Amino acid sequence: MSLRIVVTVKYVPDATGDRHFADDLTVDRDDVDGLLSELDEYAVEQALQISENSDDDVEITVLTVGPEDARDALRKALSMGADKAVHVEDDDLHGTDALGTSLVLAKAVEKAGYDLVISGMASTDGTMGVVPALLAERLGVPQVTLLSEVSVEDGTVRGRRDGDAASERLEASLPAVVSVTDQSGEARYPSFKGIMAAKKKPVESWDLSDLELDAEEVGLAGAWTAVDSATERPARTAGTIVKDEGEGGKQLAEYLASQKFI
Amino acid sequence: MAEVLVYVDHVDGAVRKPTLELLTLARRVGEPVAVALGDGAAETAAVLAEHGAVKVLTHEAAEYADYLVVPKVDALQAAVAAVSAGGSLAAVLVPSSAEGKEIAARLALRLGSGLITDAVDLEAGDSGPVATQSVFAASFTTKSRVSRGTAVITVKPNSAAVEAAPAAGAVEALAVSFSEQATGTKVTSRTPRESTGRPELTEAAIVVSGGRGVNGAENFAIIEALADSLGAAVGASRAAVDAGWYPHTSQVGQTGKSVSPQLYIASGISGAIQHRAGMQTSKTIVAINKDAEAPIFELVDYGVVGDLFDVVPALTEEVKARKG
Numbered sequence: 001m002s003l004r005i006v007v008t009v010k011y012v013p014d015a016t017g018d019r020h021f022a023d024d025l026t027v028d029r030d031d032v033d034g035l036l037s038e039l040d041e042y043a044v045e046q047a048l049q050i051s052e053n054s055d056d057d058v059e060i061t062v063l064t065v066g067p068e069d070a071r072d073a074l075r076k077a078l079s080m081g082a083d084k085a086v087h088v089e090d091d092d093l094h095g096t097d098a099l100g101t102s103l104v105l106a107k108a109v110e111k112a113g114y115d116l117v118i119s120g121m122a123s124t125d126g127t128m129g130v131v132p133a134l135l136a137e138r139l140g141v142p143q144v145t146l147l148s149e150v151s152v153e154d155g156t157v158r159g160r161r162d163g164d165a166a167s168e169r170l171e172a173s174l175p176a177v178v179s180v181t182d183q184s185g186e187a188r189y190p191s192f193k194g195i196m197a198a199k200k201k202p203v204e205s206w207d208l209s210d211l212e213l214d215a216e217e218v219g220l221a222g223a224w225t226a227v228d229s230a231t232e233r234p235a236r237t238a239g240t241i242v243k244d245e246g247e248g249g250k251q252l253a254e255y256l257a258s259q260k261f262i
Numbered sequence: 263m264a265e266v267l268v269y270v271d272h273v274d275g276a277v278r279k280p281t282l283e284l285l286t287l288a289r290r291v292g293e294p295v296a297v298a299l300g301d302g303a304a305e306t307a308a309v310l311a312e313h314g315a316v317k318v319l320t321h322e323a324a325e326y327a328d329y330l331v332v333p334k335v336d337a338l339q340a341a342v343a344a345v346s347a348g349g350s351l352a353a354v355l356v357p358s359s360a361e362g363k364e365i366a367a368r369l370a371l372r373l374g375s376g377l378i379t380d381a382v383d384l385e386a387g388d389s390g391p392v393a394t395q396s397v398f399a400a401s402f403t404t405k406s407r408v409s410r411g412t413a414v415i416t417v418k419p420n421s422a423a424v425e426a427a428p429a430a431g432a433v434e435a436l437a438v439s440f441s442e443q444a445t446g447t448k449v450t451s452r453t454p455r456e457s458t459g460r461p462e463l464t465e466a467a468i469v470v471s472g473g474r475g476v477n478g479a480e481n482f483a484i485i486e487a488l489a490d491s492l493g494a495a496v497g498a499s500r501a502a503v504d505a506g507w508y509p510h511t512s513q514v515g516q517t518g519k520s521v522s523p524q525l526y527i528a529s530g531i532s533g534a535i536q537h538r539a540g541m542q543t544s545k546t547i548v549a550i551n552k553d554a555e556a557p558i559f560e561l562v563d564y565g566v567v568g569d570l571f572d573v574v575p576a577l578t579e580e581v582k583a584r585k586g
């Protein structure tokens with residue numbers, strides 16, 4: 001038996017950098033360093049663990065939709081141990097919204113061939129946490145999302161989803177779309193050997209025509225949402241800072257009382 | 263007047279506060295029609311009516327608890343069809359929980375509509391509702407609209423005040439036929455989260471959080487004592503959660519809960535960007551940290567540079583004394 005896993009990974013601006021918007025109100029990706037979204041490293045890690053725990057012949061493809069530099073994210077995932085990569089890149093993709101992104105990903109996943117898709121819980125820039133659910137809807141396969149534990153056996157995926165009100169055990173037949181949280185287990189660091197091996201692994205590049213998509217279906221023009229304004233939040237006015245000389249707790253209580261919290 | 267669908271988050275008929283906040287926002291853009299699903303759905307009607315629901319569409323079926331997400335999408339889609347047949351629909355509002363966002367996303371796709379998640383405010387605009395979002399760890403505020411189809415918008419807790427606005431709240435049974443996908447992901451067991459007796463983290467007016475500086479699970483008793491003196495919820499940084507000192511359900515930040523209380527008190531938390539992402543929209547921020555250079559002090563309205571093991575218990579005593 002063989003198991004084809006596609007891991008979706010996003011290339012995002014570094015959260016510790018100075019993130020901002022470009023003139024067209026899309027994310028400025030030119031002035032900030034980018035990287036593989038840390039939360040997608042957990043998805044790559046779970047794919048590798050499923051592969052290591054399986055008797056099947058597992059093939060892991062990492063897939064990204066993003067600008068030229070997004071290749072760095074693919075390299076990182078390959079150096080962690082994924083087998084091959086697909087980069088969907090097209091100028092017309094600039095400004096694509098979540099629904100458009102899920103359309104491109106669905107087409108690419110189908111073209112690549114899959115039994116299991118593994119995504120991160122949310123990107124670290126858009127942070128919507130909706131693309132995996134949208135992918136499942138588009139592909140017409142079960143959605144098994146936000147798992148803090150995942151396993152695959154005999155064509156069935158099982159996992160634990162820790163929700164607000166309860167912790168649930170889930171089960172679905174493959175093919176399916178899974179997303180994993182940062183509680184699923186630390187992602188490995190690429191080894192030196194892994195980094196060298198990654199250089200020889202295949203990275204395919206697809207554009208919209210390869211996916212039989214029209215430019216009007218994606219990008220800013222095809223977006224079903226519009227951002228009218230983006231304003232930097234004014235810096236919080238500097239607060240009062242006191243040093244505790246034995247009275248800190250009391251001073252704080254006075255402040256809270258003055259603000260009517262006590 | 264156009265109608266607005268509001269998805270009701272409830273536990274066995276007890277409506278959670280964020281849904282009542284949605285009704286406040288919904289009334290700005292149209293007449294609220296609530297959709298309540300699963301066990302206890304009909305019992306939600308009274309409280310929804312008090313807060314402005316003109317109608318409450320209900321449907322009870324085992325599928326809502328036995329399968330993940332999709333049955334609820336099927337039901338909301340049926341509700342959209344029912345409302346659109348009799349009038350016009352201005353928007354669909356869903357609470358921004360992890361599940362709420364997934365439901366909203368799949369619904370938007372089926373309707374061919376745009377999707378906005380994690381709105382913190384909503385107002386009527388010339389071309390449909392305008393949503394305010396707080397992005398990049400709350401360093402930017404954006405205003406967005408849905409430019410195609412019926413706006414599907416998820417709204418974060420604490421984005422509006424709960425307001426009394428009595429309306430008819432007429433209960434109507436919703437007819438739902440489940441799609442083929444509805445039974446795709448089976449919930450094979452469910453362990454309800456144990457109640458702490460404290461307010462719900464995302465809904466609380468005051469949140470008291472502890473981080474790595476708390477230095478041990480047993481020391482969280484100090485944080486809990488302060489929280490209890492103020493009637494607050496308890497939060498934790500990821501460092502404290504990863505160390506096993508406090509449950510993940512209490513984590514505040516990018517991969518935990520996003521909170522927006524009236525008052526946030528951070529003790530022994532440095533203020534990393536991922537933590538800030540979950541608390542920066544709090545109205546008043548207070549920190550206790552022994553390092554005067556800790557980035558959390560850039561956010562505070564009031565900060566105490568000092569040892570939390572001295573300051574927090576002293577504060578708790580003061581609060582208790584003042585409350586009498």
Ligand SMILES: Cc1cc2nc3c(=O)[nH]c(=O)nc-3n(C[C@H](O)[C@H](O)[C@H](O)COP(=O)(O)OP(=O)(O)OC[C@H]3O[C@@H](n4cnc5c(N)ncnc54)[C@H](O)[C@@H]3O)c2cc1C
Pocket residue numbers: 008009010011027037039040043063064065066096097098099101105118119120121122123125126127128129130131132225377378379397398406
């Ligand atoms: C600040 C901000 C606000 C936004 N608000 C909206 C909005 O309200 N409505 C809207 O429709 N769009 C919005 N967008 C655009 C949206 O973020 C992007 O279209 C994005 O590609 C999909 O959403 P996400 O990044 O939030 O993904 P999430 O749903 O958070 O991502 C979950 C997982 O999906 C996979 N994934 C996501 N994107 C990609 C990709 N490009 N390539 C490969 N895998 C991927 C990853 O595995 C990821 O972990 C916003 C973007 C930003 C930066």
Ligand SMILES: Cc1cc2nc3c(=O)[nH]c(=O)nc-3n(C[C@H](O)[C@H](O)[C@H](O)COP(=O)(O)OP(=O)(O)OC[C@H]3O[C@@H](n4cnc5c(N)ncnc54)[C@H](O)[C@@H]3O)c2cc1C
Pocket residue numbers: 038039124182472473474475476498499500501502513514515516517518519529530531532533534535536537540550551552553556568569570571
């Ligand atoms: C993708 C990703 C997602 C993340 N998601 C989250 C998230 O959701 N939530 C989150 O919190 N973090 C998150 N993090 C982790 C985040 O980057 C920080 O590592 C974390 O917030 C640090 O927690 P802390 O402030 O408790 O610990 P530290 O940064 O170690 O800070 C401890 C602080 O306590 C102070 N201190 C120590 N002892 C005392 C004392 N006796 N009295 C007073 N002060 C004392 C120290 O001066 C220090 O400032 C995420 C990281 C990544 C990469």
